[in-house]
Amino acid sequence: MIAFDNTQVAFQDKSNNELRKAYWLFRMIGNPLLVKVGAGLTRFALASRLPVSWALKPTVFNHFCGGETINSCDETIKRLGRSNIKTILDYSAEGKESDEDFDYTRDQILATMEKARTNPNIPYAVFKPTGVARFALLEKVQLEKSLSESEALEFERVKNRILTICQRSYDLGIPVMVDAEETWIQQIIDELVEEMIFRFNREKPLVYGTLQMYRHDRLDYLKSLNRRAREKGVFTAVKLVRGAYMEKERERAAEMGYSSPIYPNKAGTDKAYDDAVAYCIEHVKDVAVCVGTHNELSCQLGAEKMISSGLPKDHPNVSFSQLLGMSDHISYNMAAEGFYVTKYVPYGPVKTVVPYLIRRAEENTSVAGQTSRELLLLSTELKRRKYSK
Numbered sequence: 001m002i003a004f005d006n007t008q009v010a011f012q013d014k015s016n017n018e019l020r021k022a023y024w025l026f027r028m029i030g031n032p033l034l035v036k037v038g039a040g041l042t043r044f045a046l047a048s049r050l051p052v053s054w055a056l057k058p059t060v061f062n063h064f065c066g067g068e069t070i071n072s073c074d075e076t077i078k079r080l081g082r083s084n085i086k087t088i089l090d091y092s093a094e095g096k097e098s099d100e101d102f103d104y105t106r107d108q109i110l111a112t113m114e115k116a117r118t119n120p121n122i123p124y125a126v127f128k129p130t131g132v133a134r135f136a137l138l139e140k141v142q143l144e145k146s147l148s149e150s151e152a153l154e155f156e157r158v159k160n161r162i163l164t165i166c167q168r169s170y171d172l173g174i175p176v177m178v179d180a181e182e183t184w185i186q187q188i189i190d191e192l193v194e195e196m197i198f199r200f201n202r203e204k205p206l207v208y209g210t211l212q213m214y215r216h217d218r219l220d221y222l223k224s225l226n227r228r229a230r231e232k233g234v235f236t237a238v239k240l241v242r243g244a245y246m247e248k249e250r251e252r253a254a255e256m257g258y259s260s261p262i263y264p265n266k267a268g269t270d271k272a273y274d275d276a277v278a279y280c281i282e283h284v285k286d287v288a289v290c291v292g293t294h295n296e297l298s299c300q301l302g303a304e305k306m307i308s309s310g311l312p313k314d315h316p317n318v319s320f321s322q323l324l325g326m327s328d329h330i331s332y333n334m335a336a337e338g339f340y341v342t343k344y345v346p347y348g349p350v351k352t353v354v355p356y357l358i359r360r361a362e363e364n365t366s367v368a369g370q371t372s373r374e375l376l377l378l379s380t381e382l383k384r385r386k387y388s389k
């Protein structure tokens with residue numbers, strides 16, 4: 001089984017200074033009180049239009065983001081590329097409300113595709129549906145509530161933005177992944193994404209939907225999507241993740257009195273996740289999958305499944321992906337073994353990226369063991385370097 005404990009490989013492109021900085025960052029993130037107070041203060045500073053960059057840029061921003069603009073990510077892209085890791089540029093604007101902002105985000109996605117066209121280290125583009133659409137509008141459409149005239153027009157503009165992005169993906173041959181969000185808008189997102197999959201995935205997998213495997217209906221959905229795609233003669237393409245909104249989903253279900261869409265325990269999610277990865281690899285002729293996880297076992301099982309199925313490690317239809325600044329031991333060791341590995345590299349003005357950074361800090365605090373694992377790996381490598389002199 002592939003091992004992830006080689007810290008020399010994991011941190012091969014980090015200086016001692018960078019490792020020490022990362023260590024202290026994860027020490028801070030590992031403190032729930034500090035994260036709670038820090039997140040509160042940052043939100044307050046933003047709302048009061050106080051400057052936040054001076055504190056965030058040299059710390060969390062530089063660790064988890066590639067830069068403030070596409071071109072300022074060049075150094076990160078090159079650096080990852082030297083270790084055989086590809087970059088997915090992720091314009092991380094969240095919670096926007098105006099058409100102007102949504103058009104701007106669409107243009108950023110198109111610009112990342114343009115960049116990808118000439119840079120072999122950027123294989124995909126990505127976007128978050130609420131980066132190009134108002135959350136409340138998607139919710140209303142999903143509920144099949146009647147839309148006012150202006151809302152109907154607004155929804156047409158949303159569909160046009162998505163079509164423009166997917167059409168460009170087709171024209172340039174650069175695949176695009178669509179992130180998954182909360183269940184109360186995900187059904188409409190699935191419908192919009194399916195339409196694009198059926199339209200553009202004829203010759204090769206280009207439009208990827210995202211499946212959150214903490215949902216107990218997703219394995220069946222994957223199979224149904226693949227069945228329908230096959231009938232239409234198109235590729236199924238999915239990014240598989242466990243899901244980022246578990247607490248919110250459960251709270252809402254309890255408050256509103258419907259049964260939770262999430263597996264009751266982690267073991268259920270883990271099994272569904274690994275079954276979905278195995279299913280995709282078994283159907284690799286007409287299914288493309290991005291295995292998006294920081295879970296070591298899921299990556300090991302996925303890698304084993306590829307090998308036992310006789311697939312080359314760098315099969316173009318199976319990639320493994322982690323977020324920049326997290327789980328380098330998985331990314332770098334898998335890439336060194338010849339697997340197809342990508343990193344999500346978020347970018348954007350510091351202020352715009354703040355909600356993303358707060359989520360990263362909160363996730364590292366709440367996902368059991370994640371921060372202590374990062375700390376252990378960093379300190380192991382620092383010690384290794386000290387004693388190997």
Ligand SMILES: Cc1cc2nc3c(=O)[nH]c(=O)nc-3n(C[C@H](O)[C@H](O)[C@H](O)COP(=O)(O)OP(=O)(O)OC[C@H]3O[C@@H](n4cnc5c(N)ncnc54)[C@H](O)[C@@H]3O)c2cc1C
Binds near residue numbers: 178264293
């Ligand atoms: C490249 C990439 C892209 C991503 N894109 C998206 C996206 O588009 N949409 C999205 O929602 N998330 C996305 N995520 C985040 C992802 O959904 C997870 O939140 C995160 O990766 C942690 O899960 P894991 O598999 O890495 O690790 P693990 O630590 O193995 O799993 C933690 C996850 O397991 C699940 N879980 C934990 N406890 C329980 C429990 N008691 N019962 C049931 N399930 C439980 C939750 O989903 C939790 O986040 C992405 C992650 C990556 C790496």
